[in-house]
Amino acid sequence: MMKATVYVTIKQGVLDPQGVAVQGALHSMGFQEVESVRIGKFLELNLDTTDRAEAEERLKAMCEKLLANTVVEDYRYELEG
Amino acid sequence: MMKATVYVTIKQGVLDPQGVAVQGALHSMGFQEVESVRIGKFLELNLDTTDRAEAEERLKAMCEKLLANTVVEDYRYELEG
Numbered sequence: 001m002m003k004a005t006v007y008v009t010i011k012q013g014v015l016d017p018q019g020v021a022v023q024g025a026l027h028s029m030g031f032q033e034v035e036s037v038r039i040g041k042f043l044e045l046n047l048d049t050t051d052r053a054e055a056e057e058r059l060k061a062m063c064e065k066l067l068a069n070t071v072v073e074d075y076r077y078e079l080e081g
Numbered sequence: 082m083m084k085a086t087v088y089v090t091i092k093q094g095v096l097d098p099q100g101v102a103v104q105g106a107l108h109s110m111g112f113q114e115v116e117s118v119r120i121g122k123f124l125e126l127n128l129d130t131t132d133r134a135e136a137e138e139r140l141k142a143m144c145e146k147l148l149a150n151t152v153v154e155d156y157r158y159e160l161e162g
Binding site (some may be wrong): 001007009020022025027029031032033034035036037038039040041042043044045046047048051055058061062065066 | 127
């Protein structure tokens with residue numbers, strides 16, 4: 001059993017409207033020190049496997065095919081266990 | 082200038098339908114080793130402040146008031162710079 005954590009972020013240079021909205025909300029609540037907000041997601045996956053190299057290769061495939069939209073998003077992952 | 086990263090996760094015991102949907106999609110794509118998926122979000126905030134203690138206190142307030150729904154979500158944060 002291995003545990004993988006995948007972090008998906010919007011690429012630098014791509015507009016993050018959700019982050020802009022949250023920044024606006026924080027400003028209107030009095031948190032003026034917030035200069036920018038960018039929002040990403042992370043996924044925690046439990047993998048029923050013991051082969052680390054294979055798990056990593058398949059995890060990369062999951063990211064490319066489903067978890068991240070590589071046109072506008074970057075991803076990175078951590079694998080443990 | 083400080084950089085804060087806030088991680089928001091759904092509490093243990095609360096159903097994560099988005100994670101269940103992603104797990105189902107991965108299974109149907111042949112990734113049978115995926116036993117469970119839970120999805121969270123993270124926010125990267127740039128804060129125009131130098132007082133670490135105050136920044137942390139205000140960051141906690143942002144999480145409680147806007148960034149996390151503490152009824153069903155947990156949050157943790159890292160502060161650097």
